[in-house]
Amino acid sequence: MNPDELKSLLHSLKEGTIEVGEALDRLRSLPFEDLGHTNVDHHRGLRHGFPEVIFGAGKSVGQIEGIIAALLDKGNNVLVTRVEGEKALAVKKAFPAAIYHSDSRCLTIEQRPVKIVGKGKILVVSAGTSDLPVASEAALTARFMGNDVEQLFDVGVAGIHRLLARTKLLYSAAVIIVVAGMEGALPSVVAGLAGKPVIGVPTSVGYGASFGGLSALLGMLNSCAGGVTVVNIDNGFGAGYAASLMNRS
Amino acid sequence: MNPDELKSLLHSLKEGTIEVGEALDRLRSLPFEDLGHTNVDHHRGLRHGFPEVIFGAGKSVGQIEGIIAALLDKGNNVLVTRVEGEKALAVKKAFPAAIYHSDSRCLTIEQRPVKIVGKGKILVVSAGTSDLPVASEAALTARFMGNDVEQLFDVGVAGIHRLLARTKLLYSAAVIIVVAGMEGALPSVVAGLAGKPVIGVPTSVGYGASFGGLSALLGMLNSCAGGVTVVNIDNGFGAGYAASLMNRS
Amino acid sequence: MNPDELKSLLHSLKEGTIEVGEALDRLRSLPFEDLGHTNVDHHRGLRHGFPEVIFGAGKSVGQIEGIIAALLDKGNNVLVTRVEGEKALAVKKAFPAAIYHSDSRCLTIEQRPVKIVGKGKILVVSAGTSDLPVASEAALTARFMGNDVEQLFDVGVAGIHRLLARTKLLYSAAVIIVVAGMEGALPSVVAGLAGKPVIGVPTSVGYGASFGGLSALLGMLNSCAGGVTVVNIDNGFGAGYAASLMNRS
Amino acid sequence: MNPDELKSLLHSLKEGTIEVGEALDRLRSLPFEDLGHTNVDHHRGLRHGFPEVIFGAGKSVGQIEGIIAALLDKGNNVLVTRVEGEKALAVKKAFPAAIYHSDSRCLTIEQRPVKIVGKGKILVVSAGTSDLPVASEAALTARFMGNDVEQLFDVGVAGIHRLLARTKLLYSAAVIIVVAGMEGALPSVVAGLAGKPVIGVPTSVGYGASFGGLSALLGMLNSCAGGVTVVNIDNGFGAGYAASLMNRS
Amino acid sequence: MNPDELKSLLHSLKEGTIEVGEALDRLRSLPFEDLGHTNVDHHRGLRHGFPEVIFGAGKSVGQIEGIIAALLDKGNNVLVTRVEGEKALAVKKAFPAAIYHSDSRCLTIEQRPVKIVGKGKILVVSAGTSDLPVASEAALTARFMGNDVEQLFDVGVAGIHRLLARTKLLYSAAVIIVVAGMEGALPSVVAGLAGKPVIGVPTSVGYGASFGGLSALLGMLNSCAGGVTVVNIDNGFGAGYAASLMNRS
């Protein structure tokens, strides 16, 4: 809408050819920031049914409790990621309904049951035991976002047969999250087998020249298999969130 | 060993022409791939309807022509990526039906019309004019894989209003590919607005400390917005392929 | 402005308590995207008197000529950066008024004289002869943006007295751009002497472990002197633009 | 040799108590800093009204107290940056007038009120809660240097509307400091909107491939928006200092 | 499905208690790993006599004890790598036969004596005292895998004569593991002298620009001497394991 159109709209209103309501409607969808963006956010909330998520790292118990209280008030379920054990204990005192998931360092409060809104199953595959915290964060996030989630453990590429024995499970998924450290090769193999969207999550597991997950990250970005996309190192939450969007799109 | 051979082996055992020991030996070393894996590939082809794709870089005209001929024989459509102009000209002489897309450096032959198999629209968003070759490769790949594709140009974050004016278009997409060089911030903004799976494609565009796309790559991996996953630098094909899988899952 | 205020504004217009012009003025500064952004851009243009700039690298002669023609039509002066010699010659044929500055690889057309709008002098200091193209780009950009610009050459830190002999010149500047490759130490020394905003521009000059300007970039970022900020490697235009904003603020 | 000594030397020459040769010798080896540079420093102090600043990290409580005492003696205000809580407590015992700002880990003593010497307002914008310590250090530094400072919180690019709702605030500033971790995209967006000098401060906030702030740093250096200059990772003090110079130039 | 179960299935078919169709179905979905890969693993175990190895880092005492118990049950010897002292003490309480090797941070239980299966001698050469933990891990691993192992200490390249005095020892080895930090030059010199396969193990020993072993790693990868291959930084176990394979091949 350019100035002339705006002028013409205002003239029409002044001259009575349109009513205030009609002008209001046309203008209401215009300035997105004060009017619109809250709407956009509301729309998205309604459309996806996604609960609010709190990134717990670097926040005090007091801050976390404040945000939780506000969210519960609006009737939301609550997911807090990256909460260390002691902090979780403190929060549980204030909110006894909270459940702490120590494997994924997440804390959840579900005032209303999570409704399955995803179309298919999200499968979370992990290579080694040390990848489990990240894999669990991804799985819990996806579940919390309303998806049917399954996990497959300990299927690293050095013992490829363990993975090959589960190809049916791979085929049954709508989206696959693959969590791996060290050389980060598992997403390539899974994507080659499955023909489904694969989200690679490099982990900081490894020693020496793994350089805090850089090696796995580069491995996944350079995957020779089609269909692999990648999130940040150790970012299980990000993978679970992206998978939820894919499972809905 | 295909299913028929397996059946025949079992019949021989049942009929007594071979002994349990011999059958055991032959089954013990059963080359699982001869049974299962060729099938897997066929299944995948049938299931997805994905045509074969040839990565043209580093292949000679002769090699490319050979693969094209083989693919056409099986009735496939053909997509060749990363073909420089001269090479494309030579290939076109041998296959006059080939179309060269100079903007994306791709060459296609469609013996049967591409059938739309994707559920929704794939939107390819790009930041600057120099991101266009990569964006075009992504768009052409997605189209060739049977998707409805739309492109949105020149909406970098430094002029954020150009993007904001297109939010409806963002909402209308099932999957969004965002191609950007320099600081690689566009996927974050798009994902914040759209609530759809966003595939970030960092490009090697930029100078100085862009370090061949590393800067954009890191920017996208560290996105503060949910739903962003990333492919390799300049990998438009990879993004188009992954988006196609997401649009089907 | 919330919906109620908007409604009330529209009612006032309809009821005749305000005129179209007044409503227009209040609305004009409202919806920034369709209405507003052209305005914002116009406002900024009017406020700063900044002409449009074309980044020439990676654009064809045809593209550049098209944008130039459009800009001239609106009465603008034109600056094209990163234009190689041959391209510049071609453009000059189409626009004989164009002047090519081979030292900075820039091309300018001034249909109306550049008006000095900057409050003080911008000084561009460079360390070695090989830093000159970048320094010249910075100087020409700042001049074109309406600033009084002076250049100081060949005052590297290995011969510190050459710089010390010019401290008066340093004091006389409002903003100082310092262009240096190799170890990138010059901005620290200048900032220590001058007490003025210093913009460091690392250049890719050097060999061996200069790593394409990374060494100079890190040197400037880690400056032990107060008041140094840094732009991208070889980004003379960016420094000239930022200095222009500082000289006006 | 201070100016009085110099004057006295010249008088001796004029009065004949020393010869030209002797004066020449004494002047030839004239330690320029005793004359010129202390003066320069004094001049700068007077010109800018900048108080002395102590970088607290790596200094013992005793060392800090010694410098504070010396500065107070000369009538200066005192700012100590990077002081951890315990150290601050100890220092406060010795100087009860000291105020500790735990959010920015700074300690200040103002024996005379800070006089506003900056021409306009310095706005400090930050993306996330974890960027707050750095943003606070920048704001406190700028305030201490005699500027009117305002802060804008929690306006990351993933929720771009929160920033867009504050464009008036952006326009009202003379210099804008933008503090952001993760992908570091906020300075680009702010600079695109505001048309003011923007100082980007990358923070080490983030995980995985943020590599201690490298990702945000590269993002800001590669900004596609004009007017962005960058300081070191987490260097809030440096940004506040540079902004003070810009607000005066 | 283990070989006995398979045999039993085939007998049932031969004896007519099941039909070809049923046998086919059960074999068609034969989870190849249950048949083949356990076998492969068993085969490999029998062929190489390699005991199982537990990577101790990041595993709890409880987890380690569980795996040890299972391995002992099958009659295996046990090697646990990367076990810190306290953890080792706890495990020793549960398994008094365990021996803790504090120099290599390894823990071993040998229920049956290690049988020498390697053809020649494996020599472990180390440069400095701080390389000893890694060298010891390599030596212990190789010994545990059934090799004759010898160690040569403190023969860094800065005192080349110490190494030259031991050339006979170098010639006597079948495989040489060379452990070195800092510039990582020792494998080059050893390989130049010995004409045997040399496995370089870079260590994270050093300070400053050793960058956690990167410097030594690059040094070894760029060795100008033939016959040097490299494993990950500090990966003594990997070197010992690879040397064992080479000593058998």
Next chain:
Amino acid sequence: MNPDELKSLLHSLKEGTIEVGEALDRLRSLPFEDLGHTNVDHHRGLRHGFPEVIFGAGKSVGQIEGIIAALLDKGNNVLVTRVEGEKALAVKKAFPAAIYHSDSRCLTIEQRPVKIVGKGKILVVSAGTSDLPVASEAALTARFMGNDVEQLFDVGVAGIHRLLARTKLLYSAAVIIVVAGMEGALPSVVAGLAGKPVIGVPTSVGYGASFGGLSALLGMLNSCAGGVTVVNIDNGFGAGYAASLMNRS
């Protein structure tokens, strides 16, 4: 000084034609390499039957021809690596017996047939067509060093079944060289299957964030499978040479 000369010197002493002092002087400064090291080299030559190898890159045609002539004179076979086509043509004119292997850019002259001295088979596995030049260099080097060599092509991890169908071939090798670019995952899978020494050769094949082979290199160094050691990027010769030593040890 060769053994004969030494013997002659000792005889002269015994026979009294020289004195102890003179013998002492000659022995004291005995250039140990003339005695020992040339011998060592000769010994090694005899022991391994390794012909001399010329690294062709960066050498002129004249230099290469000179070294070839000298080697042929001593009765050696000759291998020149990294020879571009034109250079090879020139050399072939001077030495018509030379054979140029364009796939591996190597040139060989065999005056006496290569004798198989390796105990087992060396298998060279490669992932993609673009890895072929490096794989060929490795294969040719190993063959030239007197080994039975076999090659396995195009078995990347994205189509894992192609590799699984060849497990027998993997088991039949004494040493396996695995050449792969992109994510460099193939050596992990091969080592997991084969239980043989695996030498990983990362290639610079790939685009974007492969960073000239760094990604593949890191992938191989961080292999989760036992028995993998690594050589430099694209260093097929180094792998072939190391494999030859392993196949003999």
Next chain:
Amino acid sequence: MNPDELKSLLHSLKEGTIEVGEALDRLRSLPFEDLGHTNVDHHRGLRHGFPEVIFGAGKSVGQIEGIIAALLDKGNNVLVTRVEGEKALAVKKAFPAAIYHSDSRCLTIEQRPVKIVGKGKILVVSAGTSDLPVASEAALTARFMGNDVEQLFDVGVAGIHRLLARTKLLYSAAVIIVVAGMEGALPSVVAGLAGKPVIGVPTSVGYGASFGGLSALLGMLNSCAGGVTVVNIDNGFGAGYAASLMNRS
């Protein structure tokens, strides 16, 4: 085998008590280091008067005490570098003559006074207070090696006049060690002024993008001034040692 033993062997041959064959055997395997290299070491010790130095980091109190005892026995002075306070206390109990230098974390025992053997003065220049431990290690090392050493503090490039006031001191030195963190620019300025060999020591002082001293290291390596050579990050000992060699050569 020392020269006397060699002489005796030759006499035996001449006198007929041994045969040529036996002499040949003993000489052929002549362990050259026993003859030459121990001598070399002794020669070097005598020539340079350098005492032995113990790198204390990573050594236990027991190990350090053992080496000290051995060195004292031979009449040497002792320098131990990188000794933390507690360890030093323990060592001092065993050797009451030991002096601990807490600023440089060094411990020395001088049984005989250090004799000045250096020809000129070694000057150690440092930029900031946090560079002092490294500078002190360099100074103490050089003093211990028999040099006249002077230190110049707190002359960073941001306040260049402090350095310029000391040019006479710079001219008076034979070798200059310059210790600096952050941007590492000081060696360039010093070398430009002094015309003497300058050894740059980058320190890990700094924050943000100093990357543990990498920034200062690159700055020094890329110095635009002639005569600057560089040692490892924080390597004060190495600089002191190299300067001692230069001051003697």
Next chain:
Amino acid sequence: MNPDELKSLLHSLKEGTIEVGEALDRLRSLPFEDLGHTNVDHHRGLRHGFPEVIFGAGKSVGQIEGIIAALLDKGNNVLVTRVEGEKALAVKKAFPAAIYHSDSRCLTIEQRPVKIVGKGKILVVSAGTSDLPVASEAALTARFMGNDVEQLFDVGVAGIHRLLARTKLLYSAAVIIVVAGMEGALPSVVAGLAGKPVIGVPTSVGYGASFGGLSALLGMLNSCAGGVTVVNIDNGFGAGYAASLMNRS
């Protein structure tokens, strides 16, 4: 202001033609460099007898000729580094006395014979043939600076005996420059043997993970041998210049 002008000013004061105030004003702003620093430069020139050196890279033939003419005018010898062959030919036409050294890409004009001013011999050691251009640049620079220079070729660490045979040569040098690519280990070995100042020059020779000389650079910086200092990659001139200063100090 040169000494004569200063003298004249003082005379005027003494003679009463100017007043103290005026003299004070003129002296207060005394541009110290005009007095002192030009002198310093002259002094340095006289003291060291160093001719001027032109860095030829990036300079046009015209620029080089201009500087040469100016230098010859003052009676200097001339050294131009980094001159490619064609450029050298052109310069030789203008200055027939010029000699082009193609191995080091340097051009020299000696109007007066180079006088030996260095105290001892500078030895330039290089590892491989591809290090020769850098080694030659170092040797030529040192010779031109008035030193006795000797070169030692092809003594890489993989054939350590070639170096050991030349220990006498090593001992005979006052300063040793060691030029090496690949793993850069040679300086460590040389410094361990020689007990002389060793300047390491990493070269960009190598392939794969040599990363343009980074590998050799890190190797040298992390040298475990005392007395090694390092210059930039391929910086033969810098090494020759630093060695000249050391040979004089």
